[in-house]
Amino acid sequence: MADIVIINPRFEISYWGMEHALPFIGKRANLPVACLPLLAALTPGEHTVTLIDENVEPIDWERCRRADIVGITGMSVQRFRMKEILTELKEMGCFCVAGGPWVTVQEDYFGDLLDVIFVGEAEETWPKFLDDWKHGRHASRYEQPEKSDMTKVPTPRFDLLRMKHYAFGSLQFSRGCPFQCEFCDIIVTFGRRPRLKTSAQVIAELEAIRKTGISIVFIVDDNLIGNKKAIKPVLKEVIAWQERNNYPLTLFTEASIDLADDAELMELMVRANFIATFIGIESPDEESLREAKKFQNVRAGGTLLEKVRRIQDAGMEVWCGMIMGFDNDDEGIFERQIRFVQDARIAFSMSGMLAAIPKTPLHSRLAAEGRLDTSDVFEYGTNVIPLNMSREELRDGYIRVLNEIYEPKRYFERTDSLFLDPKFDYGIKKYRNWLTWPGQYGVELRFFFQAIGLFLRLMTRIPEDDLRREYRRRLWGLLKVHRRPGFVVGYLFHMTMHYHAYSLARRVANPEMQLINSY
Numbered sequence: 001m002a003d004i005v006i007i008n009p010r011f012e013i014s015y016w017g018m019e020h021a022l023p024f025i026g027k028r029a030n031l032p033v034a035c036l037p038l039l040a041a042l043t044p045g046e047h048t049v050t051l052i053d054e055n056v057e058p059i060d061w062e063r064c065r066r067a068d069i070v071g072i073t074g075m076s077v078q079r080f081r082m083k084e085i086l087t088e089l090k091e092m093g094c095f096c097v098a099g100g101p102w103v104t105v106q107e108d109y110f111g112d113l114l115d116v117i118f119v120g121e122a123e124e125t126w127p128k129f130l131d132d133w134k135h136g137r138h139a140s141r142y143e144q145p146e147k148s149d150m151t152k153v154p155t156p157r158f159d160l161l162r163m164k165h166y167a168f169g170s171l172q173f174s175r176g177c178p179f180q181c182e183f184c185d186i187i188v189t190f191g192r193r194p195r196l197k198t199s200a201q202v203i204a205e206l207e208a209i210r211k212t213g214i215s216i217v218f219i220v221d222d223n224l225i226g227n228k229k230a231i232k233p234v235l236k237e238v239i240a241w242q243e244r245n246n247y248p249l250t251l252f253t254e255a256s257i258d259l260a261d262d263a264e265l266m267e268l269m270v271r272a273n274f275i276a277t278f279i280g281i282e283s284p285d286e287e288s289l290r291e292a293k294k295f296q297n298v299r300a301g302g303t304l305l306e307k308v309r310r311i312q313d314a315g316m317e318v319w320c321g322m323i324m325g326f327d328n329d330d331e332g333i334f335e336r337q338i339r340f341v342q343d344a345r346i347a348f349s350m351s352g353m354l355a356a357i358p359k360t361p362l363h364s365r366l367a368a369e370g371r372l373d374t375s376d377v378f379e380y381g382t383n384v385i386p387l388n389m390s391r392e393e394l395r396d397g398y399i400r401v402l403n404e405i406y407e408p409k410r411y412f413e414r415t416d417s418l419f420l421d422p423k424f425d426y427g428i429k430k431y432r433n434w435l436t437w438p439g440q441y442g443v444e445l446r447f448f449f450q451a452i453g454l455f456l457r458l459m460t461r462i463p464e465d466d467l468r469r470e471y472r473r474r475l476w477g478l479l480k481v482h483r484r485p486g487f488v489v490g491y492l493f494h495m496t497m498h499y500h501a502y503s504l505a506r507r508v509a510n511p512e513m514q515l516i517n518s519y
Contacts, residue, residue, distance in 0.1 A: 002047045002130060005064050006040070006071040008033050009081040010054040013504065014516065015350050018167065020500035024457045025493075028165040029055035034172050034220050035073050035100060037156030042126050049160065056165040059085065065092050069133070073100035076357065079109065086113040097129070104189055105358040107141075117141050120189055121175075123148040150175060150195040155204050158212050169214035171205050173197055173234060177223040179256065181280070182293045183323070183354060183362040186222045194226030199237035206241060210248050219253035224277075226256075228265055235268040242273055246439055247428055252276040258296050260307035266314035275427040275490075276317040278350075279308075284340040285333065288326040292362075308344045312418060315430030320346050324401065325354035325394050327387040334397040338404050345418040347494055348501070349405055352517050353382040353398050381515040395515065402505040408470045411498050416474065419491055420481050426490075434484060447485035454492045462499060471495050 013019045018030045032053060040049045050067075052059055064070050070089055074082045079102050089096050090113050098110065099118030107117055116138060118125055125142035132138040163169070176194040177186050197205075209217060225231055242249065251274045259266060259277065269277075281297065281304060283289055289297045297304060308318050322337050341349045356363040356372060366372045371385040380391040381398065389397075404410060418424055434440045455475065462468050478491050507513050 002068040002133060003066065004043065004047055004069045004071065005050045005052060005067040006036055006073070007059060007064075007085060008036055008051075008053045008055065009072065009074050009078045009085055012077055012081075012516070013507070014077060015352075015501065015504060018497070018500055020503040021496040022167065024454060024461065024496045024499075025167055027167040029053065029167070031166050031168040031170045031218050032158075032161050032163070033073070034156070034170050037158050037161055038153070039071070039073075039122070039126060040157035040160050041154040042123060044127060044130060047130060049157075051157075051160045053161065054081075056162055061088070061092070064089060064094055068095065069097060070094045071097045071099070073098065074103075075101045076105075078102065079106075083110060083113070086110055089113075099126075101185065101189065105185055105360075115140065119143040121148045123153060147191050147193075147195060148175070150197045151201070153197060153201065155201070155208050158208055163209075163212040163214055166214065167216070169209040169212065169217040170220050171202075171209060171217055172220050173202055173224060173231070174221050174226060177226045177256075179223070179296050180293045180361075182291075182365070183356065183360055185357040185360050188357075188359045190222070194223070194230070196227060196230050196234065199234050202234055203237060203241050206238070206249060210245070215248065216250045216252075219251055219274075222254055224253045224255050224269075225259050225262075225265060228262060232265060232268055235265075235272050238272040239268065242428070247273055249273065250275055250427060252278075254278040254280075256296050257281065257304065257307050258299065258301075260310040261299075261301050263314070266311060266316070270315035270426070270430050271428060273427040274316055276319060277311065278319045278321065279311075281308075281320045281340075281344075282323045283326060283329075283333070284336050285326075285328060288328040288333075291326050291328050292323075305340070305344055308346065312345065312424070315426050317418070317426055318344070318346055319348040320344070320350070322349050322351040322401075323354050324351070324398055325382065325384055325386045329386070330388045331393055331397060334401050337401050338410075341405050342410060342414050345414050347411065347415040347418070348497060351398070351401050351405065353394055354384045354386075355382045355517060356384050378515075378517075381517040398517070399505075399509050402501075402508055406498065406501045406505045408467065408498070408502070411502075412470070412474050415494055415498075416477065419478060419494075422481055425484075425487065429484070429486070434486070444485045447489045451485055451488045451492055454489065454496070458492070458495060458499075467499065467502075 011017050036051045036053060040051055043049050050063060072082055072085060086096055096114050097116040098114050099122055103117050104119050107119060120143055124144045129138055129142055174194050174196040175190040176192060178192050178194060253274060255277045257279050282294055286298050311318050324333055324337060337351060356366050366384060373383040380395045385391060386394050434444060458471055459468055508516055
């Protein structure tokens with residue numbers, strides 16, 4: 001029997017990390033990474049497992065010292081902290097293994113700090129390694145010959161995480177994406193054939209996370225609608241479960257822009273209580289999209305703005321990813337990016353510089369062209385050397401975009417353009433009047449007190465007088481149009497996220513700080 005510890009390192013401050021917003025909502029991290037509870041569920045019962053997420057608790061080094069196996073996972077933005085942790089563990093004499101997104105694309109990065117690496121998915125290789133280890137014959141590298149059968153994936157062990165410290169839960173319905181975006185590592189790791197869990201698996205996971213007390217859940221699929229035909233029956237089962245349980249969970253996810261072309265799919269998502277979806281829009285310029293092989297964004301059926309508006313009108317807010325630094329981009333891209341985000345009424349835009357991830361087609365192409373920064377810490381925030389501007393111009397333009405879109409006046413102009421529409425609501429409230437909904441008075445009363453508490457924290461903890469005045473003025477404007485407490489809480493959350501993005505943008509602009517690339 002093995003005594004196992006699995007660690008997720010802390011993240012650097014980032015757009016999605018919500019570090020500047022978390023104190024207002026009383027949480028330590030935004031959401032748990034999906035792999036920790038899943039790896040625990042994949043571990044045979046004869047072994048013991050301890051999960052450590054450094055984003056919510058410090059690493060117990062003595063616990064690691066006693067373990068037979070210490071595993072670590074992480075993405076590219078965690079690689080420096082991963083190396084620090086592994087160095088400490090090896091000095092203690094620990095047996096170290098690693099997997100996850102970064103090891104998958106950069107297998108030799110940690111050198112002799114690792115005894116075993118896992119490349120790609122691990123539903124088959126993790127149990128095989130543990131059996132090999134038990135019999136003293138383990139290999140140094142494991143990679144599955146085939147993609148995982150998602151219908152056999154077990155329910156994650158959420159009970160082994162300190163769920164009360166997370167703002168949101170995380171669940172996965174499917175893996176894989178049918179598209180071929182040049183810069184994306186998802187198709188490298190998960191492939192282009194979407195693979196779905198069964199409806200029964202999804203419902204079991206919803207039940208499991210509901211028991212933790214979490215009420216807002218991020219469906220972490222990189223493209224929930226990669227297989228539109230297959231996801232619809234699953235969504236219908238989710239709707240039935242939500243209705244049976246009086247809608248205990250609010251959901252948000254990631255999807256491709258072709259969601260706007262399927263009215264039935266949008267309605268199913270809204271009735272399942274999806275309130276928002278993140279969409280990789282990337283660029284307002286068609287030539288840049290074609291260059292990146294983002295062909296789904298240039299298909300017929302309307303402009304990108306029209307498609308975003310159709311999704312919003314259906315009852316879901318749209319968040320987006322935007323990229324600067326494509327070969328087609330010149331210095332005019334920065335103003336075009338700002339204008340698009342404003343016109344699209346998108347509050348949250350993860351705007352960043354193009355980055356080339358190892359093993360992606362983009363990385364291979366730029367390496368062949370001699371246009372990659374091969375250092376480990378990028379002086380200009382990205383390893384991509386742009387074609388139609390200098391690295392300084394790309395960096396400065398990125399900093400400008402980030403600061404301008406989160407300048408308070410610009411941010412609230414586009415946010416209020418959507419939220420102050422009297423007809424706008426999201427999720428199931430788009431279809432059901434809460435005033436006639438049994439049991440909702442109690443729910444909305446809870447939201448009422450949450451709104452008061454969140455507003456008071458914003459007003460007492462934000463040091464900038466001008467921001468506090470702006471927030472008060474904007475909230476008063478909202479209350480003239482919308483008074484449902486749950487809607488008000490959502491708007492106040494947008495204020496906390498604005499404060500995070502605003503603070504991050506100012507940090508990025510500080511020449512004394514390490515440059516952060518949002519993408």
